[in-house]
Structures are given as C-alpha cells and as structure tokens.
Amino acid sequence: MVNKQLVYGTQVIDYSLAYAERKTMRIRVDPEGDVSVVAPIGSTEEIIEERLLKKASWIRRQRDFFLSFQPRRSARKYVSGESHFYLGKRYRLRLVSVDAVENEFVKLIAGQLVIQTQDVENKEQIKSLLYDWYNDKAALHFSSLLDSQLVFIKPYYEGEIKLDWKQLEKHWGICRKNGRMTLNLELIKVPKHCIRYVIIHELCHLKYFNHSHKFWTLLTRILPNWKNTKEELEYFLDR
Ligand SMILES: [Zn+2]
Numbered sequence: 055m056v057n058k059q060l061v062y063g064t065q066v067i068d069y070s071l072a073y074a075e076r077k078t079m080r081i082r083v084d085p086e087g088d089v090s091v092v093a094p095i096g097s098t099e100e101i102i103e104e105r106l107l108k109k110a111s112w113i114r115r116q117r118d119f120f121l122s123f124q125p126r127r128s129a130r131k132y133v134s135g136e137s138h139f140y141l142g143k144r145y146r147l148r149l150v151s152v153d154a155v156e157n158e159f160v161k162l163i164a165g166q167l168v169i170q171t172q173d174v175e176n177k178e179q180i181k182s183l184l185y186d187w188y189n190d191k192a193a194l195h196f197s198s199l200l201d202s203q204l205v206f207i208k209p210y211y212e213g214e215i216k217l218d219w220k221q222l223e224k225h226w227g228i229c230r231k232n233g234r235m236t237l238n239l240e241l242i243k244v245p246k247h248c249i250r251y252v253i254i255h256e257l258c259h260l261k262y263f264n265h266s267h268k269f270w271t272l273l274t275r276i277l278p279n280w281k282n283t284k285e286e287l288e289y290f291l292d293r
Pocket of ligand 1 (some may be wrong): 241255259264
C-alpha cells in the first residue's frame with residue numbers, strides 16, 4: 055500500500071493505493087475521512103488518476119458527510135502519524151525523543167512535521183511547541199501577504215495598517231476603523247490564496263465598515279473569484 059495525492063482543482067486529496075486481483079477499481083471513504091483505493095493489478099497511474107478525478111466530487115461529498123459529525127476543529131491527540139496542516143498541505147506528525155532541551159525543535163523534514171522533545175508523552179508541551187512554530191510561521195507569511203495586497207486598497211484608504219494575529223473563536227479576521235487588523239492564527243493552516251482572501255476582505259472593510267452591497271462590489275472588483283476561495287477556506291478548516 056502506498057500513500058498518494060490527487061490534485062483536484064486547487065485541492066489535494068490524500069489517498070492510499072493498493073492493488074488486488076479484481077475487475078474494477080474500488081474507492082472508499084472511511085468515517086475518519088481517509089480515502090482508500092484498491093485498483094486491479096496492472097492498472098496504470100493515468101487510469102487510476104482519471105477514475106479518481108471523475109469521482110473527486112463524490113469523494114469530497116462523502117468526506118464532508120462524515121466530517122459533519124465531527125467537531126468543527128477535530129481534537130488533536132498530538133501523537134505520531136496524526137495529520138496537521140500548514141499552508142494547505144497535510145503533514146504527518148513525527149515525535150522524536152531527545153535528552154537535552156537544547157535539542158528540542160519543530161521542523162518540516164521530508165514531508166513530515168518533526169517535533170523533537172524531551173517528553174513525547176507530554177501533550178501540553180507538544181501542543182505549545184507546535185503553537186510557537188505556527189506563530190513563527192504566521193510572522194513569516196501574514197505580514198508579507200498583507201504587504202503584497204496593500205496596493206489594492208490604496209485608492210480607498212490612506213491610513214496606516216497595523217497587523218497582529220491570535221486565536222479567534224468566531225472570525226477569520228477583524229479590521230477596525232483605525233486600521234488595526236487581527237487575523238486568526240488558524241489561517242496559517244490553509245493555502246496562501248485563502249489567507250489572501252481574508253486579508254483582502256478585511257482591507258475592504260477599511261472602505262465600507264459593513265457587509266453592504268457596496269462592500270461586496272468592491273471585494274468582487276479586487277478578487278472576482280472570492281466565492282470559490284471562501285468555500286475552499288471553510289472546507290479546509292473543517293478538517
Ligand atoms: Zn467582513
């Protein structure tokens with residue numbers, strides 16, 4: 055059995071692939087949302103991908119159906135093998151125990167999210183190491199994403215914009231009239247174009263401090279495709 059990825063539009067579907075003596079391909083989505091494929095021996099990769107692409111919207115519906123029974127943000131166990139997201143990509147967690155505190159780190163290594171820590175059983179400690187890592191990554195990406203979008207709002211807002219981020223319960227972002235923008239730290243887990251959507255949405259609030267028709271018109275002028283991106287964002291944070 056091998057782990058594969060199917061690129062479907064702007065999304066990636068992870069699946070496991072095995073071969074068996076059978077006539078047709080079997081695709082299954084289990085209640086955890088994991089996708090498994092069993093293909094007839096001898097099927098080429100092109101054939102498998104083609105069939106999967108035809109079923110991609112079904113796979114997505116199945117997964118949404120199962121995941122709708124789970125809490126909105128599935129509780130993490132912080133164990134090796136568990137999925138964690140960063141900029142829209144899924145990484146498996148790998149916990150490695152080390153002797154000294156100076157050898158502790160969180161790093162992406164060969165497609166895995168590796169956490170070296172003294173006590174791999176200490177979930178609170180792992181959670182906090184991961185939180186710090188996400189926070190550092192937010193510092194790296196959020197500001198530069200905002201900077202790259204300022205040009206769009208310049209004709210409508212002249213003031214200074216100050217950015218920060220933290221865990222927000224109900225919003226992706228908040229923008230105050232004084233130009234202070236707060237982003238939800240959770241956004242570091244979604245693809246960059248989704249973060250960009252939230253930033254542009256918030257920037258448009260500097261011109262229209264509501265969700266009026268004029269607000270949506272401005273947003274659509276800057277980002278014609280925003281509806282798809284918003285849908286994708288919501289789908290992402292459900293996982
Ligand atoms: Zn809004």
